[in-house]
Amino acid sequence: MRVEYINPFVEATFSILKEVLNTKVERGELYLKPTSHPVLGVAAIVGLAGDVEGRVLFDMARETAISIASIMNGEELTEFDELGKATIAELANMITAQAVTKLHDLGFRFDLTPPALITGINMEVSSPNVEALIVPVTLPQGKLEINVAIRERA
Amino acid sequence: MIAKVDYQNVNDRKPDGLKTDGTPYRVLVVDDSMFVVKQIGQILTSEGFEIVGTAVDGSEALEKYKELHPNVDLVTMDITMPKVDGVTALEQILAFDKEARIIMISALGKQDLVKKALMIGAKNYIVKPLDRKKVLERVVQCLK
Amino acid sequence: MSAVDTEVQKEGSHRPDEGREKIDFKMITFSLGGREYGIDIMKVKEISKIDRFTYVPNGSPFLRGVYNLRGEIIPIIDFRIMFHLPLKPIEAGKAENVLILNTEDQVMGVIVDSIDKVIGVSSQRVKPAHPLFHDINVQYLKGIIEYGSSLYIVLDVDRILGIAEERQAEQPAAAAEAPAVAAGLEAPAFAPSGEEESADTLELGFIRDTLSAFRGFVVSDLNLDWVKARLGEWRDLRSSEGRGVQLAEPNEADDFLEPFYSPYTGELWGEAYAREIEELLPDVSGGTLSAWNPGCGKGYESYSFAALLDRHYHGKRIKVWANDNDLLGISMAPTLAFHEEAIPPLLAPFVVKTRNGFGFKQELKDSILFEYHDILHPNPFPEVDLVLARDILSFFNPVQQQALVQLFRSKLRVGGILFIGSNERLVDSGWREVRKGGVCGFERLADEEPSNKEQVT
Numbered sequence: 001m002r003v004e005y006i007n008p009f010v011e012a013t014f015s016i017l018k019e020v021l022n023t024k025v026e027r028g029e030l031y032l033k034p035t036s037h038p039v040l041g042v043a044a045i046v047g048l049a050g051d052v053e054g055r056v057l058f059d060m061a062r063e064t065a066i067s068i069a070s071i072m073n074g075e076e077l078t079e080f081d082e083l084g085k086a087t088i089a090e091l092a093n094m095i096t097a098q099a100v101t102k103l104h105d106l107g108f109r110f111d112l113t114p115p116a117l118i119t120g121i122n123m124e125v126s127s128p129n130v131e132a133l134i135v136p137v138t139l140p141q142g143k144l145e146i147n148v149a150i151r152e153r154a
Numbered sequence: 155m156i157a158k159v160d161y162q163n164v165n166d167r168k169p170d171g172l173k174t175d176g177t178p179y180r181v182l183v184v185d186d187s188m189f190v191v192k193q194i195g196q197i198l199t200s201e202g203f204e205i206v207g208t209a210v211d212g213s214e215a216l217e218k219y220k221e222l223h224p225n226v227d228l229v230t231m232d233i234t235m236p237k238v239d240g241v242t243a244l245e246q247i248l249a250f251d252k253e254a255r256i257i258m259i260s261a262l263g264k265q266d267l268v269k270k271a272l273m274i275g276a277k278n279y280i281v282k283p284l285d286r287k288k289v290l291e292r293v294v295q296c297l298k
Numbered sequence: 299m300s301a302v303d304t305e306v307q308k309e310g311s312h313r314p315d316e317g318r319e320k321i322d323f324k325m326i327t328f329s330l331g332g333r334e335y336g337i338d339i340m341k342v343k344e345i346s347k348i349d350r351f352t353y354v355p356n357g358s359p360f361l362r363g364v365y366n367l368r369g370e371i372i373p374i375i376d377f378r379i380m381f382h383l384p385l386k387p388i389e390a391g392k393a394e395n396v397l398i399l400n401t402e403d404q405v406m407g408v409i410v411d412s413i414d415k416v417i418g419v420s421s422q423r424v425k426p427a428h429p430l431f432h433d434i435n436v437q438y439l440k441g442i443i444e445y446g447s448s449l450y451i452v453l454d455v456d457r458i459l460g461i462a463e464e465r466q467a468e469q470p471a472a473a474a475e476a477p478a479v480a481a482g483l484e485a486p487a488f489a490p491s492g493e494e495e496s497a498d499t500l501e502l503g504f505i506r507d508t509l510s511a512f513r514g515f516v517v518s519d520l521n522l523d524w525v526k527a528r529l530g531e532w533r534d535l536r537s538s539e540g541r542g543v544q545l546a547e548p549n550e551a552d553d554f555l556e557p558f559y560s561p562y563t564g565e566l567w568g569e570a571y572a573r574e575i576e577e578l579l580p581d582v583s584g585g586t587l588s589a590w591n592p593g594c595g596k597g598y599e600s601y602s603f604a605a606l607l608d609r610h611y612h613g614k615r616i617k618v619w620a621n622d623n624d625l626l627g628i629s630m631a632p633t634l635a636f637h638e639e640a641i642p643p644l645l646a647p648f649v650v651k652t653r654n655g656f657g658f659k660q661e662l663k664d665s666i667l668f669e670y671h672d673i674l675h676p677n678p679f680p681e682v683d684l685v686l687a688r689d690i691l692s693f694f695n696p697v698q699q700q701a702l703v704q705l706f707r708s709k710l711r712v713g714g715i716l717f718i719g720s721n722e723r724l725v726d727s728g729w730r731e732v733r734k735g736g737v738c739g740f741e742r743l744a745d746e747e748p749s750n751k752e753q754v755t
Contacts, residue, residue, distance in 0.1 A: 087189040
C-alpha cells in the first residue's frame with residue numbers, strides 16, 4: 001500500500017475511536033496480510049474509489065461490536081440488532097471519511113461508498129490480488145482490526 | 155461521545171427546542187442510518203424539540219416534507235443516502251417551499267457537496283461524529 | 299553435524315520482527331516410536347548408522363550390544379526398548395540409526411528410529427513436561443518445546459544414562475565381562491556410515507545458523523562463495539584477536555556481514571557505480587520505462603536509480619515501483635531529506651532547497667511510487683523493464699528465493715535486466731549474466747532459449 005496512505009487511516013482510526021468511545025485506544029504494530037482472511041464475526045466494509053480502488057474493512061468479534069454499539073448509543077444492547085448494525089456501519093463510515101479527508105489534503109482524490117455490514121461465522125472476505133494493511137486496535141471492549149486493501153489505478 | 159439523554163434542565167435556561175410561545179420546534183430527521191437518526195433524536199428531544207418524522211432517503215424526505223408542511227420548522231438532511239441523495243432532496247424541498255430551513259449532516263470528506271448544498275440554500279451544516287453542543291448551536295442558529 | 303540439516307527457529311515472515319531471541323540451545327532431533335524427541339547437541343559426539351553390534355550376554359534388555367568405535371568399546375542402548383516404546387521389527391543386517399552420546403564419563407551409542415535435524419532454539423521456550431502426558435517417565439525429560447508445527451520432547455541425557463548404568467549394574471556379574479568379551483572379538487569389518495565431520499563444515503554450519511538467527515541472512519548457493527571466502531577472512535581476523543570464529547551476538551553477525559552489502563547501501567549512488575549500472579541498461583522502445591525496486595529501504599537506491607534512468611533514457615517517462623516491508627524505513631522515503639555535502643553528481647540536477655536542508659524535486663518524486671509491501675504477497679505490478687533487487691534474496695529461505703526469482707522472471711519482459719547484490723550470484727537457467735566491472739546484471743531470456751554462456755563485456 002502506498003506509504004502516504006497509511007498515516008491518514010491510522011490517525012483517523014485513533015481519533016474517531018477516542019472521540020466516540022471516550023476510552024483508552026491502543027494501537028498494535030501495523031503489518032501486511034496477503035489477500036483472503038477470515039472475518040472475526042462482524043465486518044463493516046466501506047468501498048474506496050477515485051485515484052485508487054479498494055476497500056476498508058473493520059473487523060471485530062460480535063461481542064466487541066455489541067459493546068461498542070452500546071457505548072455509542074448510551075444504552076446497553078443485548079444483541080447485535082438493526083440498531084447495533086447501523087451503529088457499527090456509521091463508525092466505519094466516520095473513520096473512513098476522516099481518512100479520506102486527510103488524503104484529499106495531501107492531494108489524493110478518493111471517494112467512499114456507503115458502508116455495508118456483514119456478519120457470520122467463518123466468513124472469508126477476499127480482494128483478489130491485493131494485500132491488506134492491518135491496523136490492530138485494542139479497546140477495553142475487545143480487539144478491532146482495520147483492514148485496508150488499496151490498489152493504485154495504473 | 156455518549157449521547158446521554160438528560161431530561162432535566164438544571165437551571166432556568168429555556169430549552170433550545172422551545173419557541174417563545176412554549177411550543178416545541180418540529181423537526182424532520184432524514185438519514186439512512188438508524189443510529190444517526192437515533193442520535194439526533196436524542197440530542198434534540200432532550201432540549202425539547204419534537205421529532206415529527208423521519209426518512210431514510212431523499213425521495214421519502216420530499217414526500218414527508220410535503221405531507222407535514224407547514225408543520226415542519228427544520229429538516230436535518232444527511233448528504234449521502236441511497237436512491238435520492240441529500241443535495242438533490244434539498245433542491246427539491248426548496249423548490250416546493252423556498253422558506254424551508256434545512257441543515258446538512260455530513261461525514262467528513264464531503265466538503266464539495268456541503269459547499270454545493272450551502273450555495274443551493276441549506277442554512278448550515280454539521281459534521282459527524284455528532285457533538286451534542288455543536289449540534290444544538292448550529293440548529294439554534296439555523297432557526298433564528 | 300554436516301550429515302544432518304540444520305535449522306534455526308524463526309517467527310513467521312508476516313509478523314514484525316520479534317522472534318530473534320538468543321539461540322542458546324541446539325538440539326539434534328530424532329524420532330522414537332512415532333514421536334519427536336530432542337537431545338542437547340553438546341551431548342552428542344556423532345551420528346552413525348551401525349548394522350552390526352556384538353551381542354553381550356546377560357545385559358539388560360535395552361543393551362543391544364557393544365560396538366568398537368575406533369578402538370573404544372561402547373555400549374549400544376536401544377532407547378525404544380528402554381522406554382518400552384513400539385519397536386519396528388529389527389531386520390538382521392539392516393543398519394540402525396545411532397546417536398553417539400558423550401556424557402561426563404561415558405560414551406554410549408543409542409539407537410533411535412530416525413535422525414532428523416539440528417535445530418537451534420531459545421532455552422526459555424522449553425516448557426516443563428507434564429507427568430501424565432508422556433510415555434517416558436518424566437524424570438528422564440528436560441521438558442518439551444514447540445518448533446515449527448511439531449512438538450519435541452527434550453531428553454535429559456545425563457539422567458537417562460545414569461539410570462541406564464544403574465540398571466545395568468543390577469544385572470548379574472556377567473555384564474562386567476562384556477567389554478572383555480567384546481575386546482576378544484573381531485572388530486566389525488565395516489566403518490560407521492556416518493560422515494566424518496570436518497571442523498570446517500561444522501564451523502560453516504554454526505555461522506549459517508547464527509547469521510540466520512541474528513540477521514535473517516540465509517546462506518545458500520546464491521551467496522555461498524562469498525560466505526566461504528568471508529569465513530576465511532573472519533577466522534584470520536578473529537584468531538589475531540584471540541577470539542573464536544563463533545558469532546555470539548547480533549552485532550557480531552553485523553560485523554561478519556559488513557562487506558556483503560552492495561556499494562552505496564543506504565546512500566545516494568556515486569558516479570562510478572552509477573556508470574557501471576548504466577552500461578548494462580537495455581534498449582527500450584516506447585515512451586515509458588518502468589522498473590521495480592523491491593527492498594528499497596529508506597529510498598536512497600530508488601532515487602538514485604530513478605535519476606539514472608531519467609538521465610539515460612532522456613525524454614521517456616520513468617516509473618519506479620519501490621517497496622519494502624520495513625514500515626519505519628519506507629515511510630521516510632517519500633520525504634527523504636539530506637545535507638548539501640551528501641549530494642553526488644548523479645542527483646545534483648534533481649535537488650531543491652527545503653526548510654530542512656535539501657530534498658528532491660517533485661518531478662523525481664513523482665516518478666517513484668513507494669509502497670509498504672511484502673513481496674511474498676501477491677502483487678499487482680505490471681510488466682517492467684528492470685528489477686533492482688540488491689541484497690534482498692539472501693534474506694529469504696531457498697524455497698522463497700526460488701519463488702522470488704520466478705516472480706522477477708514473470709514480471710520482467712524478455713531482455714529486461716535484473717540487478718541483484720554484488721555478492722549474490724544467480725544460479726538459474728533462463729538468465730544470462732551480463733557484467734561491467736564490479737557490477738553484474740542478469741538478462742531475462744525468452745522462455746524457449748537455453749541458458750547461454752557468460753557474456754563478459
